[in-house]
Structure formats: structure tokens, C-alpha cells
Amino acid sequence: MTDSPPYARIVAELRRRIAEGELAPGDRVPSTRQIAIRWGVALATATKALTALKQEGLIIAEPRVGSVVAAAPSKPRPPAETGDELTRERVVRAAIEIADAEGLAAVSMRGVAARLGVSAMTPYRHVDSKDDLVLLMADSAYGELEPPDPKIKNWRTRTEVGSRGLWALYRRHPWLAQFTTLTRPVMLPNLAVHADWMISALSAPGRTPTQVMNLHVLLFSYVQGIAVNLEREAQAQAATGLTEEEWMDTQEEQYRFYRESGRFPAFSGLMRAFDEEGYDLDLDEIFELGLAALLDGIR
Numbered sequence: 001m002t003d004s005p006p007y008a009r010i011v012a013e014l015r016r017r018i019a020e021g022e023l024a025p026g027d028r029v030p031s032t033r034q035i036a037i038r039w040g041v042a043l044a045t046a047t048k049a050l051t052a053l054k055q056e057g058l059i060i061a062e063p064r065v066g067s068v069v070a071a072a073p074s075k076p077r078p079p080a081e082t083g084d085e086l087t088r089e090r091v092v093r094a095a096i097e098i099a100d101a102e103g104l105a106a107v108s109m110r111g112v113a114a115r116l117g118v119s120a121m122t123p124y125r126h127v128d129s130k131d132d133l134v135l136l137m138a139d140s141a142y143g144e145l146e147p148p149d150p151k152i153k154n155w156r157t158r159t160e161v162g163s164r165g166l167w168a169l170y171r172r173h174p175w176l177a178q179f180t181t182l183t184r185p186v187m188l189p190n191l192a193v194h195a196d197w198m199i200s201a202l203s204a205p206g207r208t209p210t211q212v213m214n215l216h217v218l219l220f221s222y223v224q225g226i227a228v229n230l231e232r233e234a235q236a237q238a239a240t241g242l243t244e245e246e247w248m249d250t251q252e253e254q255y256r257f258y259r260e261s262g263r264f265p266a267f268s269g270l271m272r273a274f275d276e277e278g279y280d281l282d283l284d285e286i287f288e289l290g291l292a293a294l295l296d297g298i299r
Contacts, residue, residue, distance in 0.1 A: 006039065006041045006045050007041070007045045007046075007048040007049040007052065008049075008052075009039075010035060010039055010041070010045075010046070010049040011049050011052045011053060014029060014030075014049070014053060014058075014059075015053065015056070015058060018058055018059075018069055023069050024069060025068075025069050025070065025071045026068055026069060026071065027068060027069050028066055028067070028068050029050070029053070029059055029066070029067045029068065029069060031066050031067070031102055031106075031238050032046040032047050032050060032102055032106050032111070033046070033102070033105075033106065033238065034238070035049060035050070042110070043106065043108055043110070043111055044108060044110030044111045044113070044114050044120070045114075047098070047106075047108075047110075047111040047114040047115055048114035050067050051114055051115050051117065053067075054067070055117075057070060058070055061097065061100075061101045062101070066101055066102060066238065067101065086116065086118065086122060086123070086125070086126060087126065088126040088127060088136070089140075090116065091112060091116070091123045091126050091127055091133070092127075092133065092136045092137055092140050093140075094112050094115045094116050095107050095112050095133055095134075095136075095137050096137050096140065096141060096173070097115070098111060098112065098115060099137065099173070099175040100172075100173060100174075100175070102238075103174075103175055103231060103234060103235055103238070104134070104175035104178055104179070104231075107130070107133070107134070107137075108130060109123050109124065109127075109129075109130055109133065112133070134179070135186070135188065138176060138179045138180075138186070138188055138191070139188040139189060139190050139191070140190075141169065141172075141173045141176050142169070142176075142188060142190035142191045142193075142194065143190040144169060144172070145165050145166070145169055145190065145193070145194055146165055147193075148161045148162060148165070148197055149161075155201050155202065155204060156295055158197070158198075158200075158201035159198065159201045159202065159219065159295060160291065160295070162194060162197050162198045162201060162219075163198075163219055163222075163223055163291055164291075165194075166194065166220070166223045167223050167226070167227065167287055170223065170224070170227035170230065171227075171230065174227065174230035174231040174234060175231055176227075177224050177227035177228045177230065177231060178228060178231050182217060182220075182221050195216065195220075198216050198219065198220070199212060199213075199216050202215045202216055202219075202298075215298060218294065219294065222290060222291070222294060223287070226283060226286065226287050226290070229283065230283070244281075255271070259271045259272075
């Protein structure tokens with residue numbers, strides 16, 4: 001066993017834990033980053049270990065949850081295709097799968113190669129660098145936006161459709177909201193399609209070009225600003241091992257201190273109002289509330 005490569009030793013240990021019931025169906029297995037820290041290996045090695053377990057049917061990937069123990073042994077995947085059979089699209093798709101499960105920071109060329117079961121340098125035949133790969137990932141993800149119905153003419157309905165489509169996309173790919181900033185926008189073909197739809201919806205007689213652009217930036221940044229919390233929560237869960245609810249439980253004493261200090265009467269009153277039914281943060285509800293408020297303010 002000591003002569004086995006590092007990834008094989010990790011696979012053997014996790015396989016044993018699953019077989020002995022230490023990790024039950026539905027339980028999260030360590031993420032690539034947690035494996036890298038715990039076993040002192042590279043992220044690519046950690047990815048290779050998880051890929052091997054997936055190919056054995058022992059674990060499955062759950063978007064924004066990570067890898068979990070399979071409910072029942074699933075059919076092993078067929079052997080990985082050779083590098084000559086790879087395409088750019090397969091490389092990009094594998095990278096998106098990693099980002100969906102582990103976050104954008106977990107994506108590396110070596111990790112993609114490990115996921116595809118090919119040599120570390122093989123993806124470079126199709127993508128020049130990680131930076132180029134991320135651009136291709138983002139454009140591919142934005143390409144999933146459903147083309148809006150051209151028959152929609154009302155500016156508000158058009159804007160709602162575009163904004164909700166973007167929100168749903170960020171829901172599927174939370175890492176995408178981290179991809180670009182307002183001050184350094186990146187032009188991508190599929191993102192340009194969305195921008196063109198929104199700009200045409202916001203263009204109206206009497207609005208200057210600057211006003212149209214400002215409204216477009218405002219709405220895009222609003223959707224993006226809500227969506228970045230999806231990725232941050234996933235990162236926090238991976239780092240702490242605590243769900244949102246579990247983390248809030250650890251803050252109960254501190255919240256009680258602020259509530260009972262007498263220094264924040266409005267906050268205290270609001271918290272007391274939630275004593276019976278509590279408060280559940282619903283980002284979808286907040287998104288709709290904010291979108292309606294923004295559109296109500298556009299004249």
C-alpha cells in the first residue's frame with residue numbers, strides 16, 4: 001500500500017469508510033480542497049481520487065453541495081477517452097462540472113485532465129491556458145440563457161424576462177457571478193446576446209444613451225450582487241463544514257447579546273417579532289422584491 005500513488009491511497013481510505021458505513025448514502029465526502037489539505041496532496045491529485053470513486057459508482061456530484069456517497073452502487077463509467085478523442089467542448093464541460101461542484105477556484109488544467117482521465121498536458125491541445133478555459137466556461141454557461149420570445153414588446157416584461165433568466169443561470173452556475181466585475185467587463189458572444197436584449201428593452205424615447213447604459217449596468221449588477229452570495233455560502237460550507245442553519249446556531253449567543261443590550265431598539269423589536277415563526281432568508285424572494293422595486297423606479 002505504501003508504494004501506491006497518493007491518489008490510490010486516498011481512494012482506498014474513502015472506499016473503506018463508505019464500505020464500513022462511516023460515510024452513509026447522501027453524506028458529503030471531503031472536497032478536493034479538504035482532501036488536498038488533509039492528505040497533503042495537490043488539488044489535481046485530489047480531483048483524480050474523487051474521479052476514481054465516481055467511476056466506481058461510489059459517489060456522485062451534487063451541484064453546490066459537492067461529492068456525496070451514492071444512494072446505491074451505480075454503473076461504473078466507461079474507460080476515459082483518449083486525448084486524441086477529446087474536444088474543446090468536452091474540456092470546457094468538464095471544467096464547468098468542477099466549478100459547479102467545487103467552485104471556480106477548484107478549476108485547474110491538471111484537475112480537468114484528472115476528471116477526464118487523461119494526461120496532465122492533454123487539455124492544452126484544445127485550450128491554451130486556464131485563463132482561456134475560464135473565458136470559454138463563462139461563454140458556454142451564458143449560452144444556456146433561453147432566447148426570449150421576440151413577440152414580447154412591453155419594456156418591463158422584456159426586462160423581467162431577461163433579469164429572471166440571468167438569475168436562474170446564476171442559480172445553476174453560482175461561480176459565474178464571480179467571473180467579472182462592473183469596472184472591468186469582459187465581452188463574450190453569449191453574454192452580448194443578453195446585453196443586446198436588455199439594452200433594446202430599456203431603450204425608450206427620451207432616454208439618453210448614458211441613461212440606457214446606466215440602467216442596464218444597474219440591473220445587471222443587481223442580479224449579480226444577489227447571486228454572489230450563492231457562491232460565498234457554498235465556499236463557507238466547504239471551509240467550515242457547517243450549513244447556513246448550523247452556522248447561525250453558533251451565533252445565537254452573540255445575537256442575543258445585541259438583542260438584549262438595549263442599544264439597538266429597532267433591531268431588538270424586529271427580532272422579537274420573529275420569536276414565534278422565525279425568519280428564513282429566501283434569496284429568490286429577495287430577488288423578486290428588489291427587481292420589482294427597481295423597475296417601479298424606472299420612468
